[in-house]
Amino acid sequence: MLLIHCPYCDETLPEAEFAYAGEAHISRPADPMALSDEEWRDFLFIRTNARGPHYERWRHIHGCGRFFNALRDTVSDRFLTTYKAGEERPAEAKLEAAE
Amino acid sequence: MTTQRHDFNAAPFLLEELPWTPRFSLRVRPANRAALAQALGLTLPERIGQRATTGEAEALCLGPDEWLILTTEAQRDALAAAGAGAYAAIPHSLVEISDREITLRLSGPQALTALTAGCLRDVEAIATGTAARTLFDTATVVLWRDGADSFRMDVWRSFLPHVRAILDKITVELKTGL
Numbered sequence: 001m002l003l004i005h006c007p008y009c010d011e012t013l014p015e016a017e018f019a020y021a022g023e024a025h026i027s028r029p030a031d032p033m034a035l036s037d038e039e040w041r042d043f044l045f046i047r048t049n050a051r052g053p054h055y056e057r058w059r060h061i062h063g064c065g066r067f068f069n070a071l072r073d074t075v076s077d078r079f080l081t082t083y084k085a086g087e088e089r090p091a092e093a094k095l096e097a098a099e
Numbered sequence: 100m101t102t103q104r105h106d107f108n109a110a111p112f113l114l115e116e117l118p119w120t121p122r123f124s125l126r127v128r129p130a131n132r133a134a135l136a137q138a139l140g141l142t143l144p145e146r147i148g149q150r151a152t153t154g155e156a157e158a159l160c161l162g163p164d165e166w167l168i169l170t171t172e173a174q175r176d177a178l179a180a181a182g183a184g185a186y187a188a189i190p191h192s193l194v195e196i197s198d199r200e201i202t203l204r205l206s207g208p209q210a211l212t213a214l215t216a217g218c219l220r221d222v223e224a225i226a227t228g229t230a231a232r233t234l235f236d237t238a239t240v241v242l243w244r245d246g247a248d249s250f251r252m253d254v255w256r257s258f259l260p261h262v263r264a265i266l267d268k269i270t271v272e273l274k275t276g277l
Contacts (some may be wrong), residue, residue, distance in 0.1 A: 006148060008162065013220055014219040016234055063231070065162050
């Protein structure tokens, strides 16, 4: 089982308390009516499907209930970092160098 | 001939259902926490997992903007009225959830062992005098640690038969020394 650090609780807790919530840093277009069908399709369905570090959202649903963002390596399943929702994404290169 | 002595422990831990008490769920923005605490006459702890007692009322911080308040029947209406009075100045949500949960108390030397059978979180690492919302098997519970061997567990009433069935099974296993 994975151990995930919740940035709100500031504790490292079992994966079962958390729920995965898709890719992070995707913001809804301010004016959907101005988008073409292709742009709207890309917003709704097209994801990076990264092999390697992936920015993604998680929710601590059986705990504090908060959504937060994580950077997880999709190959090794290792969590490189977690950070609060709304914060800037940390640079991947810096995190990998720190290990 | 092999003789095996079984030390059948009458009760490895004591499981009680605590009497009904009024409880409230409070949601308020962190910036308004201190002001609302004053208006309600409570102490609202800032850190998740911390709890504070004011008179007979107990407040537990469950999330950055969420608190659970246990109070007495005598103070229930006063608390609701204080919340309604402060609402215009301090927007918040104070909802009575007394009927939603039933509290179990687990105590005794093997209470911790029994909980580790259902909780994935490291129960031993929960400090005495704090609490945490976590999972017991598949049910969301609030686990309060009152002492080294004394726990309270708030279980949603519809999950209670499931949680009790697991605890009964654990009791049998602990009794037979498995």
